[in-house]
Amino acid sequence: MSSSISLTVNGKSVTAAVEPPTLLVHFIREHLDLTGTHVGCDTSQCGACVVHVDGKSVKSCTMLAIQADGTEITTIEGVANGALHPMQAAFKEHHGLQCGFCTPGMVMAALDLVRRHPSPDEATVREGLDGNLCRCTGYHNIVAAVLAGAQAMRG
Amino acid sequence: MPEGSGIGASVTRKEDQRFLTGRGKYTDDIDVAGQTHAVFVRSPHAHAKILGVDTTAALAMPGVVGILTGKELAADKLGGLICGWMIHSKDGSEMKAPAHPALALDEVRYVGDHVAIVIAETKAQARDAAEAVYVDYGILPSVVNVAAAAKPGAPAVHASIPDNTSYRWEIGDEAATKAAFAKAAHVIELDLINNRLIPNAMEPRAALGLYEPGTESFTLYTTSQNPHVARLVLSAFIGIAPEHKLRVVAPDVGGGFGSKIFIYAEETVCLWASKKVNRPVKWVADRSESFLADAHGRDHVTHVALATDENGIFLGLRVKTLAAMGAYLSTFASSVPTYLYGTLLAGQYATPAIYCEVDAIFTNTAPVDAYRGAGRPEATYVLERIVEVAARELKIDPAELRRRNFIRTFPYQTPVALEYDIGDYQASLDQALELADYKGFPARKAEAAKRGMLRGIGLSTYIEACGLAPSKLVGSLGAGVGLFESAQVRFNPTGNVQVFTGCHSHGQGHETTYAQIINSRLGVPIENVEVIHGDTAQVQFGLGTYGSRSGSVGGSAIYKAADKIIAKGKKIAAYRFGAKHEDVQFENGVFSVPNTNKQMTISEVAFAAYVPHDYPLDELEPGLDENAFYDPLNFTYPAGAHVCEVEIDPETGVAKVVNWVAVDDFGTLINPLIVHGQIHGGVAQGIGQAMIENCVYDEDSGQLLTGSFMDYGMPRADDMPDFKVGFTSTPCTHNPLG
Numbered sequence: 001m002s003s004s005i006s007l008t009v010n011g012k013s014v015t016a017a018v019e020p021p022t023l024l025v026h027f028i029r030e031h032l033d034l035t036g037t038h039v040g041c042d043t044s045q046c047g048a049c050v051v052h053v054d055g056k057s058v059k060s061c062t063m064l065a066i067q068a069d070g071t072e073i074t075t076i077e078g079v080a081n082g083a084l085h086p087m088q089a090a091f092k093e094h095h096g097l098q099c100g101f102c103t104p105g106m107v108m109a110a111l112d113l114v115r116r117h118p119s120p121d122e123a124t125v126r127e128g129l130d131g132n133l134c135r136c137t138g139y140h141n142i143v144a145a146v147l148a149g150a151q152a153m154r155g
Numbered sequence: 156m157p158e159g160s161g162i163g164a165s166v167t168r169k170e171d172q173r174f175l176t177g178r179g180k181y182t183d184d185i186d187v188a189g190q191t192h193a194v195f196v197r198s199p200h201a202h203a204k205i206l207g208v209d210t211t212a213a214l215a216m217p218g219v220v221g222i223l224t225g226k227e228l229a230a231d232k233l234g235g236l237i238c239g240w241m242i243h244s245k246d247g248s249e250m251k252a253p254a255h256p257a258l259a260l261d262e263v264r265y266v267g268d269h270v271a272i273v274i275a276e277t278k279a280q281a282r283d284a285a286e287a288v289y290v291d292y293g294i295l296p297s298v299v300n301v302a303a304a305a306k307p308g309a310p311a312v313h314a315s316i317p318d319n320t321s322y323r324w325e326i327g328d329e330a331a332t333k334a335a336f337a338k339a340a341h342v343i344e345l346d347l348i349n350n351r352l353i354p355n356a357m358e359p360r361a362a363l364g365l366y367e368p369g370t371e372s373f374t375l376y377t378t379s380q381n382p383h384v385a386r387l388v389l390s391a392f393i394g395i396a397p398e399h400k401l402r403v404v405a406p407d408v409g410g411g412f413g414s415k416i417f418i419y420a421e422e423t424v425c426l427w428a429s430k431k432v433n434r435p436v437k438w439v440a441d442r443s444e445s446f447l448a449d450a451h452g453r454d455h456v457t458h459v460a461l462a463t464d465e466n467g468i469f470l471g472l473r474v475k476t477l478a479a480m481g482a483y484l485s486t487f488a489s490s491v492p493t494y495l496y497g498t499l500l501a502g503q504y505a506t507p508a509i510y511c512e513v514d515a516i517f518t519n520t521a522p523v524d525a526y527r528g529a530g531r532p533e534a535t536y537v538l539e540r541i542v543e544v545a546a547r548e549l550k551i552d553p554a555e556l557r558r559r560n561f562i563r564t565f566p567y568q569t570p571v572a573l574e575y576d577i578g579d580y581q582a583s584l585d586q587a588l589e590l591a592d593y594k595g596f597p598a599r600k601a602e603a604a605k606r607g608m609l610r611g612i613g614l615s616t617y618i619e620a621c622g623l624a625p626s627k628l629v630g631s632l633g634a635g636v637g638l639f640e641s642a643q644v645r646f647n648p649t650g651n652v653q654v655f656t657g658c659h660s661h662g663q664g665h666e667t668t669y670a671q672i673i674n675s676r677l678g679v680p681i682e683n684v685e686v687i688h689g690d691t692a693q694v695q696f697g698l699g700t701y702g703s704r705s706g707s708v709g710g711s712a713i714y715k716a717a718d719k720i721i722a723k724g725k726k727i728a729a730y731r732f733g734a735k736h737e738d739v740q741f742e743n744g745v746f747s748v749p750n751t752n753k754q755m756t757i758s759e760v761a762f763a764a765y766v767p768h769d770y771p772l773d774e775l776e777p778g779l780d781e782n783a784f785y786d787p788l789n790f791t792y793p794a795g796a797h798v799c800e801v802e803i804d805p806e807t808g809v810a811k812v813v814n815w816v817a818v819d820d821f822g823t824l825i826n827p828l829i830v831h832g833q834i835h836g837g838v839a840q841g842i843g844q845a846m847i848e849n850c851v852y853d854e855d856s857g858q859l860l861t862g863s864f865m866d867y868g869m870p871r872a873d874d875m876p877d878f879k880v881g882f883t884s885t886p887c888t889h890n891p892l893g
Contacts, residue, residue: 103175139835
């Protein structure tokens, strides 16, 4: 028995019928074809699926699509229009990505971190990214990118 | 820092735009019309007979398209999974490589072994039906620990191999080593475990198999580091289809670290099954499946002994290693604890006599294969640990002991087969000690003690043999493939360039670094260069990316193809200039004749080649499109020194890496920004293994205890320090890139 949900995704209104067990991440990837949000694990540990729900960072594999009814979702595809967002630009400038698979979740987590801590120090960034795994970068450049991105966002 | 965007410039990556905006295209992002979803039924037991498989109930469930088992696979006479490197035991006998069917036929040998594929309209339906497949198992005794498996009387993983031993290999001179130990002033001995690791690339493995009946051809989208070798094995050994009827595409791949080199059961079965059910079949691993069924790394038990004279000069090294193979020999498993391990035991030291024995042992675990360094980190660990212990026993400063034993004349023939072309180990050690303020350590230790903290410093030097080569040599050692790399440099009429490489990028940034090589050689701006890889239908045969080969071997192939472009361009320009081609020079993208005003840009030459109205068609073919295959003359030997400082809180036991210095000699750096990132990743892997990562099987049941990110110690941002990175440079003497 499917349920109808209505929500806003990257600024666009979406109404869809979903099966109750559908996770938000699968709804985003398979119903909306927004494949930038990735699935890296099945235990909500890796953070590759982080999106913003009503402006806050959420692992979209921990939430059912029907729970997102009425919310406003931003995925990595909705972070910038045209040019890169300053946080995305900082990741590029500081080589904060290699294979790119964890990157969308990392950027979404970083944006929420900066929302909560506009001038984070290194320890805050490292602790704040604790829920996002990366196997390529050793985190050094990701931390540098988030610090630089935060500074750029302060203007 | 060189100007512009050629070799040596830290340009930001071209590929980042799509990754940062969520427009990467990984295998799971690809959907095709009519696609079905597959879930594998896997063994819950470490070792069991399959007494029967009943699929009746599962087949009747909603959405189920088909269920296939080892019986159907065997009936179609498909070959099993293979190991591509033949090792001979010291008695001359061939390694024992038991049959490895892609779906188990009558016995399962590790938890996660493949029993059946369930194909349904949705993944949820496939998962439900997989749970309804009833497998009748007769449980057999199992062994998961490599040391236990090597003992007489241990349960046999394969009944046909009662001692669980695939091969007993040796390298070096046993008699000379024995003589060196006999005259030694000191002998230092150590037992070591190099613990098993799980690769955990962030993108789980995936496969999408697609049979097209109209052309009787197959396409496989897969998370592979080497699509051509996958096609070769699937065609020539497994027998899915001839190579020209089989296309393998490895699109964006989210990290490999070795674990995606190999040809696995799942991609084989999805491809075969797509013809059986006449629908595309897609499988994407859950992370828990990645833990169970990706090839694991390391898992050695070693005894090492070092003989020195009274001054700490190394006289001899003796190593005995038991290497776990897991339940079956994975694609390159046999080469890892042998030619990629034993040959590196000289390290940076002029030890005159070395002897190493390796017994390759089957266990009831996931197969073990190449992982992040593949054999070479294992060798470095053995050697550097014994050197460190020796320094303590001999009361010589660890840096000084290393200094006394460094190789100083090159080329240097080691006692374990390799010939190092060049190196300067003193230079990287000196810089590392400087950056780490090694001299200031006692003061920092005293300061830490005042705070009640323990503080220690350790150092390690290493050498790697990268860019596996030459083909003739590796062939003589048992490799089943050549180890060249290919490149095609294709100018389009309007002067932009497409580079087709047989290497494959899964995080290394080839789209940028290869464009930098083209920029340096041909003067074409990097934004006008497109790098194409990972699709056997587009790219000439190549061997993929692993073992640090993309720069030295793949890059050299591009360099060679660019040279052919220049040679042809000179002939085209010479015709237009009315000059001899020997008199034409090429520099910064411009052909010219010195002391004249005759000039043509490479774009103009390309246009002339494709619009050959004023062109020597009787002597030259139209077009500007060159192919090269580069077979290296030797390995490359990157080396370096790392220093690590750790503080431990004795109250809590918490250990924190407070300083890490890496000084590496990679010769010429194509893109220092990217190289820094790769060092960071490698260091994080090392810290991860040393501090928190460990793959654990229950020794009684054979169950994988560290089977998820909940249980396995994956390094996170706050487990890692900042890294200090420095470089020295002794360019490689035998490839054009240095």
